[in-house]
Amino acid sequence: MKEPLINIAIPGVPRKALTYKWPDNLGELPRQGQRCLVPVGRRRLIGYYLSPAEQYKGPGLKAVIDTIEKEALFNREIFNFLSWMADYYLANIGDVLSISLPPELRKIRKPSYLTGREYEQGLAEGKIPEPVAKIIARMGAINGRRASTLERKYPGLLEEMQTQGILKAIFVVGKESDAIHTASGKSNIFDYILARPEVGRHTPNKEQAEAITAILADLGRFTPYLLHGITGSGKTLVYCHIAAEIIRQNKTVLVLVPEIALAGTLLAYFKSFFPEHIALLHSALKPGDRLRVWQNIRDGQYKIVIGARSAIFAPLDNLGLIIVDEEHDESYKQDDPAPRFQGRDSAVMRAKLAGIPIILGSASPSVESFYNALSGRYQLLRLTRRPETIERPIVRLVDLKEEFPSDENIFFTKTLVSHVRSALHKKEQVILYLNRRGFSPRIKCTDCGHTPLCPHCQLHLTYHRAGNKLMCHFCGYINSSYNACASCGGGHFLYIGTGTQKIEENIGGLFPEAQMIRLDSDSAAERDRAHIILSDFAAGKYNLLLGTQMVTKGIDFPRVSLVGVLMADIGMDMPDFRASEKLFAKLIQVAGRSGRGMKPGEVIIQTFNPEIDLIDDAARQDYDTFYTREIKSRKELDYPPFAHIVNFRFSAKKEESLQKAALTFRKRLSAGVEKTGVKGEILGPAPSPLYRLRGLYRRHLFVKTGQISKFVKFLSAWEQAEQNFGLPSSIKLIVDIDPYDMM
DNA sequence: AGCACGCCGACT
């Protein structure tokens, strides 16, 4: 009988599917999504069965080598969800299926190489062919390149390798075995979280009770809710009450948070309500632990899964509810690598496919979600009161143009200094927030004024006092010996700008009573470190927390009475239609950290632009006014939610060929759009704001369209017909659907 | 993506 042909999706191979023969010895056709080992070029890769294939014209049809499991690792519901994701985000279905699995399942389990000892043994037993042994003896390894050279040197080698069924990787000698790491059981973030038994007895207030009743009234079908609750209004209690009912019905709950290490309050509540039922999925888990947690979820051992963006793929059966906390948060968008997807939007689709409710919660909802709520696509629920406190924080704006900074530290006005001193003196805690991005410290030659730039990115280098080095924050370039000015040879420099590190330096002089801890991506680089810093601060080991946006989220600090925003204006002039929304959200979040105990907190916002509406709105915690103005501007400019954006990012080593390719692409795109009849406006190509990054020149091109599915379908067909959309492979093209990163 | 092939310039 003739062997059937099948389509296999393969991660990393940018084609929808490749066609293979299904050999007789493997029996029945696989299940959809089932994993197979397939030959691709000289490699063997994991592929996923998609469908029977019609026919394959062209030579050299290969056969599937083997199946990996007897069953598919995806149930129908998840497979359909992943297919939707691949289609909508123009991603390779193979990539999507692959990232939905724990990393341990993405590689071929059997060691694909020999350790030194296995090599010795193989040689002794005559299992390693003689010419190969010779080469190993000589070079230690064959890296697979220069096969032709090797062949010339050792005639018959390649043929022998093939007849022996040996892959090149086998000859990489001397690495450790890749046996699965055993779980250590230590270092579990969840263990640091203390349950708060009292929250289980908290009675919801009137608003919370209304929200709970509204959601419980209609559980069995797809209904998206936007829960807009000011900081401290108790969204988490609402989540827990709904989740409890879902679990009572013997269904499961999926909770997404922006970052697990910063989700302390939420974790404490869930731990108190559901001590036995929770699985945490997060990046700090070691590979073996992650695999085990995934398997246990799949085996139905947990009722609740809490995790960051990638937890959207959690293999929960019988899902009854999805919660997306802080739904406005940018980290729900995966920018790099592919698949580039919006986790929150994808969660809505997963809920839709599962026919269940989904709750999106935020103190400063994304403009898109709030628009959906007002237009009736989502149900709007609001929490406007802080149940456990008396009043909202008192917010004060300090104009940096009027009030000059103090002599001791250019980032502290007299007002802020005196308030911090007084809070510390009263044994209260203080948070200082600096959004360092775009305002990193640089050096300037005092003789000629020259500022050193990154040779790859043309951006100013950031000065790091630790190690006395200059570093590019985009590509990581380090210059550790900049002792003489590159322009004039002078050796005197002025240090401009302030990052958290520089503030930290003389904070002791400014505030003698301060016991300060810094929280930013540098100080929290280690596993679990962010959480430990926040826990220590919450426990009162420190009285001053200085940090970047990491301090704006999550944890309850009842003893914080003052929050200082050192410079609110940073980031306002970014070329990004979401710049206002992002800044507004951060100000709301950070202000919400103040006064969560029994007395009202205080917030001081230092800014060069106190007259700007956005800052004023944030100071008054007035979301509606902010939204009304923002939605108007989105409408005028035809930005989301009124249109979808597709961002095409081109990069190449040579600027001329890049520009040429981008223009050609635009022409063909425009012709294609016209021919297919998709409505869309094309803007660009233009140099990207970071027009040179990591040694590559960059252009981008935007499309605004009201018909996103149709547009993506057109792109998909084009990409299928022409490798790299017909561009030479020296031009890299990334297609980002509903982008967040505009740089 | 990851890999191999061909071309080319540097080195011995």
Add this chain to the structure above:
DNA sequence: GTCGGCGTGCTC
């Protein structure tokens, strides 16, 4: 000759 870097194109 040989090595390594870089550009280009392909993977059923």
